[in-house]
Amino acid sequence: MKLIGKKPLALEFIFGPVKNWDSRGISKQFNLCYLAGTVFVFKDLSSYRNRDVELQLEPINVKQIILAKRFFKLELVARDKWTGAYPEFMVPFGPCPKKMIFRYNITKTTPQLLRMFAEEQQIALKELNDRS
Numbered sequence: 001m002k003l004i005g006k007k008p009l010a011l012e013f014i015f016g017p018v019k020n021w022d023s024r025g026i027s028k029q030f031n032l033c034y035l036a037g038t039v040f041v042f043k044d045l046s047s048y049r050n051r052d053v054e055l056q057l058e059p060i061n062v063k064q065i066i067l068a069k070r071f072f073k074l075e076l077v078a079r080d081k082w083t084g085a086y087p088e089f090m091v092p093f094g095p096c097p098k099k100m101i102f103r104y105n106i107t108k109t110t111p112q113l114l115r116m117f118a119e120e121q122q123i124a125l126k127e128l129n130d131r132s
Contacts, residue, residue, distance in 0.1 A: 017035055
């Protein structure tokens with residue numbers, strides 16, 4: 001498994017105007033994102049009763065990957081279009097929102113790794129030019 005991202009601090013979200021970012025859900029997201037073969041693995045759900053919760057996300061359930069200079073965002077497909085079992089902790093307004101944002105791992109090759117992964121798995125890829 002390769003660590004590709006970790007949860008940033010609330011003040012580090014640079015994905016558009018700050019006034020549009022709702023920080024209330026930050027504590028209800030996974031803190032770590034790994035890539036294990038062809039699966040995204042999310043760990044350490046801080047606000048959930050069981051911190052050992054792990055989500056293995058198949059690429060078919062990822063709507064798109066958005067890359068920026070320091071962060072990447074994963075947008076998941078809608079719940080009614082989810083392929084496979086929908087995790088019980090991913091309910092509306094629950095611990096895991098449909099959009100998850102992570103700061104890149106220290107390795108500078110992480111964006112390239114995500115680009116290659118998106119191409120191999122046929123996931124939509126969008127690149128942002130943030131001003132950070």
